[in-house]
Amino acid sequence: xxxxxxxxxxxxxxxxxxxxxxxxxxxxxxxxxxxxxxxxxxxxxxxxxxxxxxxxxxxxxxxxxxxxxxxxxxxxxxxxxxxxx
Numbered sequence: 001x002x003x004x005x006x007x008x009x010x011x012x013x014x015x016x017x018x019x020x021x022x023x024x025x026x027x028x029x030x031x032x033x034x035x036x037x038x039x040x041x042x043x044x045x046x047x048x049x050x051x052x053x054x055x056x057x058x059x060x061x062x063x064x065x066x067x068x069x070x071x072x073x074x075x076x077x078x079x080x081x082x083x084x085x
Contacts, residue, residue: 003029003080006057008045010036018054025077 007022009015023031034041036053045055048062055066058079065075 003059005029005031006034007031007054008034008036008041008048008050008057009054012053015054018056021073022056022076025073025080029080 003026005022005026007015007019009018019031019033034044036042036045048055048057048060049067050057050062051068052066056063056076057066063076063079065072065079
């Protein structure tokens with residue numbers, strides 16, 4: 001079943017690297033890049049509990065790898081495979 005993945009970023013090189021990593025890992029899943037420069041995006045990020053960038057959201061939930069630090073490929077891969085975030 002396809003997942004919806006959102007990547008919240010601000011255009012920095014770390015954000016760009018995360019976008020590339022997530023797209024590589026996700027295969028057929030839908031990936032949306034959210035620009036934190038937009039007020040609506042920043043407000044949504046706050047509601048999701050995003051405290052640092054880049055951040056990855058899978059099916060509307062902040063990925064565990066992004067809750068307190070930057071994205072971790074191993075943790076993100078496990079979350080995508082198992083569905084546990």
